[in-house]
Amino acid sequence: MKVAVVQFDPKIGQVQANIETARKLCNSIIPKSVELICLPEMCFTGYVFSGSTHIAPYLEDPVTGPTSLFCSQLAQRVGCYVAAGYAERLATHESIKTVVNLKEDNDGEKALVMSVEKEVHQVGANSAVVFDPHGQRLADYRKTNLFRTDMTWAKPGTGFKTLRLPPPLNTVTLGICMDLNVQPPASWTIDGPYEIAEHCVKTDTDILILLNAWIFSGDEDADADAGDYPRDWGTLNYWASRLRPLWSKGGLDDGKETKVIFCNRCGEENGKIFAGTSAMFSMRRGSDQPVLMHALGRRNEEVGIWDIR
Incomplete structure (x- = not known):
């Protein structure tokens, strides 16, 4: 069984150009050669929007929007499952104004202490x-644990999504980026x-997909020693550490294996640099050691086609 992970550098607000970039990359995927294709979080809009007014022109209808049309x-x-992230437009009855707590003076997905109250329009x-x-269309999911950038315009979801698919995929759980964090x-x-x-663990997941x-x-020290194909080892180590129950000893040490797919974007946007380094881990409960099976480079636009067995 093989999966394809599409890593690229979407340009904010350039939806059609981003679709063409993804299409060119995906043209390398031969029909019937993979069981699953993953594209990153908000893959065709870009990510670092300043708020509801900024992102509003790029919000998509969940059925007829460009991401759904492309994925269909x-x-x-290819004859496979496709998972992708997008910015969904809420129905009128769901769109509300509310007050959220934000911390705006620290970078990185691990900055979770929030202290600034701000009224936002979801x-x-x-x-x-x-x-x-x-x-x-098989399933939809809304990011449950919002990053502060999301909080300026997005409504959170209500819980993680688990799908029961036919073999060889079986039980698949879907999350988006910050869902990994506390x-x-x-x-x-x-x-x-x-x-x-x-x-x-509770759902006995076989494959965890995180679109990031x-x-x-x-x-940067890791970059200096990596030649032309650097990976973000700090991020890889952090991702694995946040999934500790899937590989550590002392819990359900039953040897159950979960394959974890991280599909991340690369590039730079509005002053934020993205980690790239899309990866796949094998995590076996009780092994005390996650195994990195594959990882792309930090800066590369490419498709990783990986054997998931």
């Missing part, structure tokens, strides 16, 4: 869609909480 066509052409949702091999107001210690990992726009860890 791709799923039919006009959309940071969402994901899954299409089946016939090009039919949910405020909780604080993370080695004992937890590990929300999405604990959900995967994850920010570079800033580990």
